[in-house]
Amino acid sequence: MKTQITELFGIQHPIIQGGMHYVGFAELASAVSNAGGLGMITGLTQKSPEALANEIRRCREMTDKPFGVNLTFLPTVSSPDYPGYIKAIIDGGVKAVETAGNNPQKYLPALHEAGIKVIHKCTSVRHALKAESIGCDAVSVDGFECGGHPGEDDVPNFILLPRAADELKIPFVASGGMADGRSLVAALSMGADGINMGTRFIATQEAPVHPNVKQAIVAASELDTRLVMRPLRNTERVLRNAAVDRLLEKERTLGANLKFEDIIEEVAGVYPRIMIDGTMEAGAWSCGMVAGLIHDVPTVKELIDRIMREAEGIITQRLRGMVGA
Numbered sequence: 237m238k239t240q241i242t243e244l245f246g247i248q249h250p251i252i253q254g255g256m257h258y259v260g261f262a263e264l265a266s267a268v269s270n271a272g273g274l275g276m277i278t279g280l281t282q283k284s285p286e287a288l289a290n291e292i293r294r295c296r297e298m299t300d301k302p303f304g305v306n307l308t309f310l311p312t313v314s315s316p317d318y319p320g321y322i323k324a325i326i327d328g329g330v331k332a333v334e335t336a337g338n339n340p341q342k343y344l345p346a347l348h349e350a351g352i353k354v355i356h357k358c359t360s361v362r363h364a365l366k367a368e369s370i371g372c373d374a375v376s377v378d379g380f381e382c383g384g385h386p387g388e389d390d391v392p393n394f395i396l397l398p399r400a401a402d403e404l405k406i407p408f409v410a411s412g413g414m415a416d417g418r419s420l421v422a423a424l425s426m427g428a429d430g431i432n433m434g435t436r437f438i439a440t441q442e443a444p445v446h447p448n449v450k451q452a453i454v455a456a457s458e459l460d461t462r463l464v465m466r467p468l469r470n471t472e473r474v475l476r477n478a479a480v481d482r483l484l485e486k487e488r489t490l491g492a493n494l495k496f497e498d499i500i501e502e503v504a505g506v507y508p509r510i511m512i513d514g515t516m517e518a519g520a521w522s523c524g525m526v527a528g529l530i531h532d533v534p535t536v537k538e539l540i541d542r543i544m545r546e547a548e549g550i551i552t553q554r555l556r557g558m559v560g561a
C-alpha cells in the first residue's frame with residue numbers, strides 16, 4: 237500500500253509503532269521495521285544519551301530498515317538532557333523522530349538539517365495545526381480512546397480524524413484504538429495516511445515485556461481502562477487495577493487539593509515493575525480502550541501482515557462490492 241506516510245518514511249506499510257515507555261526497546265522497534273512498518277525506540281526509557289546511542293546501535297544490528305526514536309517532552313521540573321538525546325539520534329543516523337508532549341520547535345532545525353523526518357503526536361486539531369506551522373513533516377493524531385495521554389479535550393477519533401483532515405495540509409496518522417484492518421481502512425477513509433498503534437503492539441511475541449502484561453491486555457475488555465491524573469491536567473488512560481482504584485479514591489477525596497506527591501506511590505517508578513517484573517498491581521500503566529479488540533499474542537509480522545490482508549480485503553471486496561451493487 238502506498239500513502240504519503242509510506243513515502244515520507246520509506247516504509248512498506250502505513251503502520252507506525254508509537255513510542256512506549258519500557259516497551260519501545262530495540263527488540264520491538266526492529267521487529268516492526270522488519271515487518272515493513274516503522275518501529276520506534278522510546279528515547280527517555282534509555283537513562284542517558286549514551287544509553288540511547290547504544291540502543292540505536294542494537295536496533296541497527298537487528299534491522300536494515302528505517303526505524304525512529306520517540307522523544308517525549310515531559311512537564312517535569314528537572315528536564316532530561318534533551319540536546320544530548322537529539323545528538324545521539326542524529327549521530328546514530330536515525331531518519332525518523334516521533335516527538336510528543338511539548339512543542340518540538342527548538343529542535344526542528346537540527347533534526348531537519350540531519351535529514352530526519354519529524355512526526356509530532358497531538359491530541360487536538362489546534363496542536364496539529366501548530367505542529368504543521370512550525371514545520372513538522374507529519375502528525376500523529378491521538379483520539380480520546382488512546383492509551384497514554386489523551387489530552388484534556390476528550391474528542392474521539394470519529395470526530396477528531398475528519399476534523400484533522402479538514403484542516404491539515406501535512407499528512408497524518410490516526411492513533412488511538414487502532415488494532416486491525418478495519419481500523420486501517422476506517423482511518424484512511426477519514427483522511428489519515430496510516431495508523432499508529434501502541435497497546436496492540438505490546439501484545440506481540442517480540443514486545444520485550446513480561447508475559448503478565450500481554451495476558452492482562454488480552455484479558456481486558458474495552459471497559460477496563462480508567463482516566464487518572466485528570467485533576468492535575470495530565471490525564472492518562474491506564475488499565476484498571478487495585479493501585480488505580482486507590483489513586484482514583486485519592487482524587488475523589490482530595491478534589492482540587494490533589495498534588496502529584498499524593499499519588500506518587502501509584503505512578504512514580506511503576507513502569508519497570510510492571511513491564512520487566514510483571515507485578516501487575518504495582519501502579520498505573522498506560523493502556524488503550526483497544527484492549528477490547530486484542531485477543532491474541534501474534535508475532536509482529538503476523539500482526540502487520542494480517543492487518544494489511546484484512547484492509548485490502550475490505551477495500552477490494554466488501555467496499556467495492558457495495559459500490560458496484
Ligand SMILES: Cc1cc2nc3c(=O)[nH]c(=O)nc-3n(C[C@H](O)[C@H](O)[C@H](O)COP(=O)(O)O)c2cc1C
Nearest residue numbers: 254255256257336382383384412413434435522524
Ligand atoms: C504502555 C504505554 C506507554 C506509552 N508511553 C509513551 C511514551 O513514553 N511517549 C509517548 O509519546 N507515547 C507513549 N504512549 C502512547 C503511544 O505511543 C500511542 O500514542 C498510544 O498507545 C496510541 O493508542 P493505542 O494504545 O490505543 O494504540 C504509550 C502508550 C502505552 C500503551
